[in-house]
Amino acid sequence: MSVVRLSRYFLPVLREDPAEAEIVSHRLMLRAGLIQQAAAGIYNWLPLGFRVLKKIEQIVREEMDRAGAIEILMPTIQPAQWWKESGRYDDYGKEMLRIRDRHDREMLYGPTNEENVVDIFRRHVKSYRQLPLNLYHIQWKFRDEIRPRFGVMRGREFLMKDAYSFDYDFAGAKRSYENMFLAYLRTFRRMGLTAIPMVAESGPIGGNMSHEFQILASTGESVVYYDAAFEELDLAAEDVEVEALTRLYAAVEEKHDPERCPVPAERLRKARGIEVGHIFYFGTKYSAPMGATVTGPDGREVAVEMGSYGIGVSRLVGAIIEAYHDERGIVWPEPVAPFRVGLVNLRPDDADCTAMAEAMCTRLDRAGVETLYDDTQERAGAKFATMELIGLPWLVVIGPRGARSGLVELRSRRDGTATELGPDAVLQRLCG
Amino acid sequence: MSVVRLSRYFLPVLREDPAEAEIVSHRLMLRAGLIQQAAAGIYNWLPLGFRVLKKIEQIVREEMDRAGAIEILMPTIQPAQWWKESGRYDDYGKEMLRIRDRHDREMLYGPTNEENVVDIFRRHVKSYRQLPLNLYHIQWKFRDEIRPRFGVMRGREFLMKDAYSFDYDFAGAKRSYENMFLAYLRTFRRMGLTAIPMVAESGPIGGNMSHEFQILASTGESVVYYDAAFEELDLAAEDVEVEALTRLYAAVEEKHDPERCPVPAERLRKARGIEVGHIFYFGTKYSAPMGATVTGPDGREVAVEMGSYGIGVSRLVGAIIEAYHDERGIVWPEPVAPFRVGLVNLRPDDADCTAMAEAMCTRLDRAGVETLYDDTQERAGAKFATMELIGLPWLVVIGPRGARSGLVELRSRRDGTATELGPDAVLQRLCG
Structure with missing residues (x-):
């Protein structure tokens, strides 16, 4: 039960800044749901x-x-x-x-x-x-x-x-x-x-x-x-x-x-x-x-x-x-982050992407890595905006090109660095 | 941190039945602290x-x-x-x-x-x-x-x-x-x-x-x-x-x-x-x-x-x-018991008993068995009465005779059965 699917979750993010919030934490807590x-x-x-x-x-x-x-x-x-x-x-x-x-x-x-x-x-x-x-x-x-x-x-x-x-x-x-x-x-x-x-x-x-x-x-x-x-x-x-x-x-x-x-x-x-x-x-x-x-x-x-x-x-x-x-x-510090990983499937309608994402879910779940899996039909831009807003420490991004070549992208929310890796290497980086 | 020492715990048991309790659970909840x-x-x-x-x-x-x-x-x-x-x-x-x-x-x-x-x-x-x-x-x-x-x-x-x-x-x-x-x-x-x-x-x-x-x-x-x-x-x-x-x-x-x-x-x-x-x-x-x-x-x-x-x-x-x-x-069912094991050292002033009890604590702690260790100077009768009152599923009793021969007694709170065993066997029964 370490993986939660966004399509079945309740994450009411706001696209606009709420008027009542005077300070950044209040604004972000309302916006990030x-x-x-x-x-x-x-x-x-x-x-x-x-x-x-x-x-x-x-x-x-x-x-x-x-x-x-x-x-x-x-x-x-x-x-x-x-x-x-x-x-x-x-x-x-x-x-x-x-x-x-x-x-x-x-x-x-x-x-x-x-x-x-x-x-x-x-x-x-x-x-x-x-x-x-x-x-x-x-x-x-x-x-x-x-x-x-x-x-x-x-x-x-x-x-x-x-x-x-x-x-x-x-x-x-x-x-x-x-x-x-x-x-x-x-x-x-x-x-x-x-x-x-x-x-x-x-x-x-x-x-x-x-x-x-x-x-x-x-x-x-x-x-x-x-x-x-x-x-x-x-x-x-x-x-x-x-x-x-x-x-x-x-x-x-x-x-x-x-x-x-x-x-x-x-x-x-x-x-x-x-x-x-x-x-x-x-x-x-x-x-x-x-x-x-x-x-x-x-x-x-x-x-x-x-x-x-x-x-x-x-x-x-x-x-x-x-x-x-x-x-x-x-930008949550890892020990208090709501999930450690955001797994973004850029194309849930693409069989390769979804197969790879589901396999990744299974492995993250087995390894006990708390993961929020974005399996929704939103467009890529909106998915990234949500993940950056809610600030999970790691993003694993699965797109059609990578899915063909067996690679995913691992991004750090803190410093923005991104690396293309195979699933084994991702698991190792997250759990090693 | 699976083992708690009774001498440093806060367990205010009552020897008398409180007058205000009309039903058994209320009476026992007050008496067992x-x-x-x-x-x-x-x-x-x-x-x-x-x-x-x-x-x-x-x-x-x-x-x-x-x-x-x-x-x-x-x-x-x-x-x-x-x-x-x-x-x-x-x-x-x-x-x-x-x-x-x-x-x-x-x-x-x-x-x-x-x-x-x-x-x-x-x-x-x-x-x-x-x-x-x-x-x-x-x-x-x-x-x-x-x-x-x-x-x-x-x-x-x-x-x-x-x-x-x-x-x-x-x-x-x-x-x-x-x-x-x-x-x-x-x-x-x-x-x-x-x-x-x-x-x-x-x-x-x-x-x-x-x-x-x-x-x-x-x-x-x-x-x-x-x-x-x-x-x-x-x-x-x-x-x-x-x-x-x-x-x-x-x-x-x-x-x-x-x-x-x-x-x-x-x-x-x-x-x-x-x-x-x-x-x-x-x-x-x-x-x-x-x-x-x-x-x-x-x-x-x-x-x-x-x-x-x-x-x-x-x-x-x-x-x-x-x-x-x-x-x-x-008589707590195991899944909701406050501790799974009560470890009773009958003679904390006896070096063999205490050495054996401390060794048992270390092993129970490592195995993650939630244990309440009675390391107090109370007499045996009072120790058993408290343990029976608070209803932990298993009692491990260490006394001078057993300590000499390397045996402890394992008692089930539910059916009262008691067995003399070596520490290895106790761990196996509790974790096996």
Whole structure:
């Protein structure tokens, strides 16, 4: 089931630029049939967009698991009572979607889950021996933005990964924080992104140690300065010195003071960035008021030390497009591409072309190469325009001349290079 | 990463029966640490429960994909306007969770998605040539039940797979319906369940061809009569005659009339069942009022013929436990078990035991056998009680005597049989 036939797929591409899109990722997501608006800031994920969303979600999941976090799933709807306990119910303002159920109980659509996870913790964890613990989930959130815009980049209903760490003392909390810091660098790199962590204000989550992760994109929303060392990190090593990484210099333009910047000019980089993650240490801000305590080795009860760690999963779809596109459309990095290969049969009415294309399908399917096979009767120009718009990393083109001589064309979406090859060589290039 | 260590896991089992649970699945889900209530009818999925939920979701997904349905994701929050167009906004009553956003716009938490998917369809599909089309998603829904009970079996926030078929004419719609009918039988069988489809009333979805799928469980909510043929179906064949299957006899007790039952006594079965799926054909009930039309081969515009097809994914977790449990706990069928193997080290303080257990972990991990490794200091009785409660299909037990002689015990949760084997033989039994 690795090959999908376009004639049986649902890929509603738009030939015209939609008027409502102000930024390139929003425009391309609508044009390439990734999403469709349901209401302001609320989107349907169409088949192609859904595939990308799932790819990103899976990379995030694997890196969280690798870092020792444990996946759970908290509900979207929460009782208001928790938020009254933590003291945030009134603070959160109109961004929180407040709901009354049929029994007139106060509920809300979770904009984040600190209270919820603390409630889980306090009911089950009693001893320092059960720590450290890091629970995460990947769930839809709702923030009732006054002016939703930029497509999925600032939506109201959005998919977020949020992890929550619990430790007995500050030293443990710091280790948990650094563990997530490293996991974030690895996560974004696996998506083909350079992520720059920068010391951040903590905002409504609260806290006193916080980094915001911006990925680099020429069309990014903010200007960032950073140490070139970020581009050369070896994250594969088992003994990465995370603490040193947290001290590398990076700052958004508003906070960057050239007079005080510790990085020598030749190693200082300037670029544009998009925020895609945010990590916080906030100590006992929630555990103390909500009574999440553990008994220590000395028998005394202490409020547990916490941090929270968010990644905007749906936002990343837009952010990656901001980082990877050209004038013809999206240019997906392979790890998050909806399909790796677009197979274009230029002449489905030609028996040789179709025989060759079908044989290619069988082989790609067996090799597990995710392929979108354009078997439609569209003309060549339209087929290429669609494939370039949706940005699959590789195009395999089958035309009458090649079909006679046993050759197909393999094109790279990223650099446009094209090579004529036999089917064996294509498979080898894609899977070798 | 196939092996999880219990000492670093979050598995809050309860030794006592929770007072609020009226049925066995609810009791066992709470006791085995699968879920935790957040509010009436709203649950947190703890690590073990989350794994089961994902297994079920994945089987549903694979069978939908195999049947040619295409996955999308519609949002949880919908604009009320669609429901006013379809005429259901007032009909749905208090079960629908109605919300006003900060701009006082009427929204709702979707209890189902007919209107939403029709909106997607009508914006993009214009010709009969683009049909048939079947779009599905697996998304959280909310129904504000007046009295939520039975844990996830009748929750308010619940995970459902809902598919929607679009066809040009009745003949096509009937094929789509039969295609889903077969996919449902296959889906439930893959989970180790016997599903009995029975002709049903169509309820608030509306329609005039409808089957409800009940799975058999001794503790089921209703009594069902059915043709023994259902137990012998060959669903693997490529040429299953679905239409004949839709006509096999099955009825809930209230509708079963022994005088008129066409099945001879020796082939009539009586059992208890739980509803886990429901499929509907409803023609143009939504497409006509919402203007979802296509142009036919004759150039005339017609409202598209539709059906919808639901499976209660979160409900299935409870339903499977109702079907598979004993007095000691859950007995998971292998395809949906959270882990296939529980590895019990009876003496983590014994060097031989631990060396053998660690070696076993490495091998199970390499073989990709999902394993929960109990490396804790609990006493043997408590370890076995937990493993039996959480119901993993296989237990591998390592104790001091066996460790000396190179033998482990392999126990089947289902039938309780135990065999002493060497590690090679264990791997062969589990993977062979």
